[in-house]
Amino acid sequence: MNLQQLRYIFEVARSGLNVSEAAAALHTSQPGVSKQIRLLEEELGVDVFVRQGKRLTAVTDPGREVLKIAERLLRDLDNLRSVGQEFGAGESGTLTLATTHTQARYVLPPIIGEFMKRHPNVRVSLRQGSPTQVCEYVLAGEADIAIATEAIGEQNELVMLPCYQWNRCVIARPDHPILKAQPLTLEVIAKYPIVTYDFAFTGRSQINKAFAARGLTPNVALTAIDADIIKTYVALGLGIGIVAYMAFDPAADKGLRAVDAAHLFESATTRLGIRRNAWLRGYAYTFIELFAPHLTRKMVQSALAGEEGSDPGL
Numbered sequence: 001m002n003l004q005q006l007r008y009i010f011e012v013a014r015s016g017l018n019v020s021e022a023a024a025a026l027h028t029s030q031p032g033v034s035k036q037i038r039l040l041e042e043e044l045g046v047d048v049f050v051r052q053g054k055r056l057t058a059v060t061d062p063g064r065e066v067l068k069i070a071e072r073l074l075r076d077l078d079n080l081r082s083v084g085q086e087f088g089a090g091e092s093g094t095l096t097l098a099t100t101h102t103q104a105r106y107v108l109p110p111i112i113g114e115f116m117k118r119h120p121n122v123r124v125s126l127r128q129g130s131p132t133q134v135c136e137y138v139l140a141g142e143a144d145i146a147i148a149t150e151a152i153g154e155q156n157e158l159v160m161l162p163c164y165q166w167n168r169c170v171i172a173r174p175d176h177p178i179l180k181a182q183p184l185t186l187e188v189i190a191k192y193p194i195v196t197y198d199f200a201f202t203g204r205s206q207i208n209k210a211f212a213a214r215g216l217t218p219n220v221a222l223t224a225i226d227a228d229i230i231k232t233y234v235a236l237g238l239g240i241g242i243v244a245y246m247a248f249d250p251a252a253d254k255g256l257r258a259v260d261a262a263h264l265f266e267s268a269t270t271r272l273g274i275r276r277n278a279w280l281r282g283y284a285y286t287f288i289e290l291f292a293p294h295l296t297r298k299m300v301q302s303a304l305a306g307e308e309g310s311d312p313g314l
Contacts, residue, residue: 001040001043001044002072003074003077004036005036005037005039005040005177006040006070006073006074007026008022008026008036008037008040009034009037009040009048009049009063009066009067009070010067010070010071010074011025011026012033012037012049012056013059013067016125017049017055017056017057017059018033019033019056019117021056021160027206033154037049037230038121044062044066046060046062046063046066047060047062047063048063048066048067049063051239056291074152074278075202075275075278076229076277078141087217091119091121091122091283092121092122093121093122093123093281093283094122094123094124094125095115095122095123095124095125095144095145095281095283095284095287096124096125096126096127096137096142096143096144096145097124097125097126097143097144097145097147097287098126098127098128098129098133098134098135098137098138098143098145098146098147099126099127099128099134099146099147100128100129100130100131100134100141100147100149100226101128101146101150101225101226101227101268102226102227102244102246102247103147103148103245104126104128105226105227105228105243106227106246107245107246107270108126108147108291111224111287111290111291112124113240114291115283115286115287117145118283118286119283122283127142127143129224130197130198131148131149132146134146134147135158135273136156137147138158138273138274138275139157139275141275144274144278144280144281144284145272145273145274145284145287145288146158146272146274147163147270147271147272147273147291148270148271148273149268149269149270149271157275157276158273158274158275158276159273159274159275159276159303159304159306160271160272160273161272161273161274161288161292161295161300161303162269162270162271162292163269163270163271163272163292163295164269164270164292165268165269165270165289166199166244166245166246166267166268166270167244167246167260167261167262167265167267167268168207168242168243168244168261168262168264168265169229169242169243169244169248169258169259169260170189170239170240170241170242170258170259170261171230171234171241171242171243171248171253171256171257171258171259172234172240172241172255172256172257172259173234173235173237173255173256174255174257176192176240176257178240178259179244179257179259180190181259184199184259184261185264186211186214186216186264187214187216189218189227189240189242189261189264190211190216190217190218190219191219191222192219192220192239192240193220193221193222193229193238193239193240194218194219194220194221194239194240194241194242195220195221195222195223195224195233195234195238195239195240195242196220196223196224196230196242196243197223197224197225197227197230197242197243198223198224198225199223206265206268207242207265208275209266210265210266219239221238221239222239227243227244227247227248228247228286230243231243231247231248231253231256234256235255235256241256242261244268245258245260245262254284272288272291272292272295274300274304276304276306277304277305277306278304280300280304281313285297285300288300
């Protein structure tokens with residue numbers, strides 16, 4: 001048994017049992033992966049995968065346990081490498097952040113700017129996607145930290161660290177009648193075509209929940225994955241927009257007006273997601289404190305270790 005075999009079964013499982021895809025990700029051949037998996041199964045005395053001809057169709061019951069242990073061992077190996085880099089490479093390295101467009105565009109620029117001043121030899125890499133995707137990047141070891149609002153709370157393998165709360169505004173062209181609504185209500189909003197986030201993004205579930213609680217069906221005419229696109233279509237007169245308030249800039253968005261809608265929707269919480277028991281480089285803690293000053297290094301380490309009373313709250 002060797003670490004290479006554990007990597008092979010882990011990658012095959014992660015690739016949806018597609019051996020060809022796993023082999024490509026591992027930069028090796030499909031027959032080589034299949035052979036090593038067979039050798040591991042023979043040594044363990046159990047099948048990790050169910051086979052139908054040459055195809056893998058499922059993970060066996062003992063295979064699920066083997067995969068859990070393999071994943072734990074591989075993550076500990078990554079942590080060992082990180083320890084070596086921390087004490088051997090000094091202040092050089094890469095911090096990979098997986099996040100959504102809204103965070104990357106409107107929240108992170110000043111924080112990353114300050115981070116790079118403090119750590120000029122550290123390269124920052126941004127990976128954007130839906131909240132579910134950014135969580136998957138971290139779980140797969142392709143990113144160090146996930147930053148998102150939705151989906152992080154659904155991942156048991158991630159430690160969730162609440163950072164800040166935010167709410168939404170309604171945006172419209174300057175001549176739109178909704179800007180004169182006193183008070184602004186969900187009933188008024190429901191009268192007009194709405195341009196807002198795709199369901200998987202940026203607190204969309206709270207928007208749906210608010211309308212449903214009042215027995216209303218919003219007229220969602222168009223959805224998009226980021227606020228810039230939403231603002232573009234609102235400016236064209238295709239409807240009113242519902243966006244995160246942080247995404248509206250009066251100086252930049254001169255062709256639009258915004259009305260605070262915090263009284264209509266439940267606040268959303270942006271969180272950091274980090275793999276449980278992960279070893280973070282020292283500069284990662286600098287970034288975390290810049291992003292959420294209440295998350296001290298000691299607090300984050302306690303949360304990662306699963307210590308009692310380590311929930312940072314807000």
